[in-house]
Structure formats: C-alpha cells, structure tokens
Amino acid sequence: MKETVLDVLMFLFENYHDTEVHDDDNQDTLRDELTAAGFPVDEVNHAFAWLGGLEEQRQAPAIGSRGSIRVYAPEEMAVLSTECRGFLFYLEQLGILTAESRELVIERLLSLESDIDLERVKWVCLLVLVSQPGEEESAWHLEDMVYAPGPFLH
Known part of the structure; x- marks a missing residue:
C-alpha cells in the first residue's frame, strides 16, 4: 500500500x-x-x-471578505472537482469556513501533489480548522462530516 x-x-x-x-x-x-x-x-x-x-x-495577510465570491483559476479547477468546490462553498454557507480559512484549504490542497477527492478535501478542511485559534466549534462540526459516510448534503 x-x-x-x-x-x-x-x-x-x-x-x-x-x-x-x-x-x-x-x-x-x-x-x-x-x-x-x-x-x-x-x-x-x-x-x-x-x-x-x-x-x-x-x-x-487575510484575503477575501464575508460575502465575496471565489472565482477559481483554471489550474485550481483542473485539480478541484465540482464536488470539491461545491463542498467548500457549502462549508462557507454554513459558516464553518471563512474566506481566509477557505483560501488556506485551497492552498494546502494544491500543495499535496496528489489526486484530490472529496474525502481529502474534508480532511484538509479539518486539519486547517484545527490549526486555527478560535475555530474549535467549526472544527467540531466539520469532524462530524469527516467521519460520517455518504454525501455531505444532509
């Protein structure tokens, strides 16, 4: 393996x-x-x-602001599927990810240099949130999604 x-x-x-x-x-x-x-x-x-x-x-320095729309570069779209981008958007809508944490997630996903699927996106989101001071509640909510089987939209 x-x-x-x-x-x-x-x-x-x-x-x-x-x-x-x-x-x-x-x-x-x-x-x-x-x-x-x-x-x-x-x-x-x-x-x-x-x-x-x-x-x-x-x-x-922080980038983006609340309510801003994220436009993905072609290179990002080639790596992040519609499902992955949709999940990131979903987490933002729930208030689990901020614009800043979303950008951290995207940057860290691109640095993995491996295939990216929804499970990897969930884990990277969790790892990013756990590393952020003051994001404990968001990480707790996301942890349920990471360990829950099936689609993310319940």
Whole structure:
C-alpha cells in the first residue's frame, strides 16, 4: 500500500495532540514513531513540511471578505472537482469556513501533489480548522462530516 502525505497527516490528527505535533522539540521523536509505524520517510518529511506551510500561510495577510465570491483559476479547477468546490462553498454557507480559512484549504490542497477527492478535501478542511485559534466549534462540526459516510448534503 502506498502511503501518502495525507495518510501521515490523518494519522497525526487521530493519534497525537496538536501541541505534540507543533512542538519543534518533539518532531524528531514523532518522525521516528511515524517511520516505525511504516510510513515512508519522504511522506513523513512532506507531512511536516505541509504543516510548516500551513503555519506560514496562516500568518499571511487575510484575503477575501464575508460575502465575496471565489472565482477559481483554471489550474485550481483542473485539480478541484465540482464536488470539491461545491463542498467548500457549502462549508462557507454554513459558516464553518471563512474566506481566509477557505483560501488556506485551497492552498494546502494544491500543495499535496496528489489526486484530490472529496474525502481529502474534508480532511484538509479539518486539519486547517484545527490549526486555527478560535475555530474549535467549526472544527467540531466539520469532524462530524469527516467521519460520517455518504454525501455531505444532509
């Protein structure tokens, strides 16, 4: 089975507390534990780079505003299916994603360098929200969607 960076990120989310993952002193230990668990070294390194990129993007100036319409670039549309874009729009309409968190999600999805389906979008949304201060309630609501089987529109 080919493990991907998202598999590593999902494993970290499900098995470690956020402070453990972002503690620089703990990252070497986590890397060793992940490789011992069978994850390829390259994917583990990519996962930590992905998390570092999330932190960098989080500190970037805010873009977009409430009620703005997101127009996807052709390159983004080639990677994000209509279903994926619809899910992001749905989360915005519910107030789970803000314009800023949506942009973080899109940027982090594009950095995965792998096929993107709805399940991956759900997980990346959850990982982004968990990393955002003050987004605990939104992350909690989204977590139900991530673990719920079936379509996202209930």
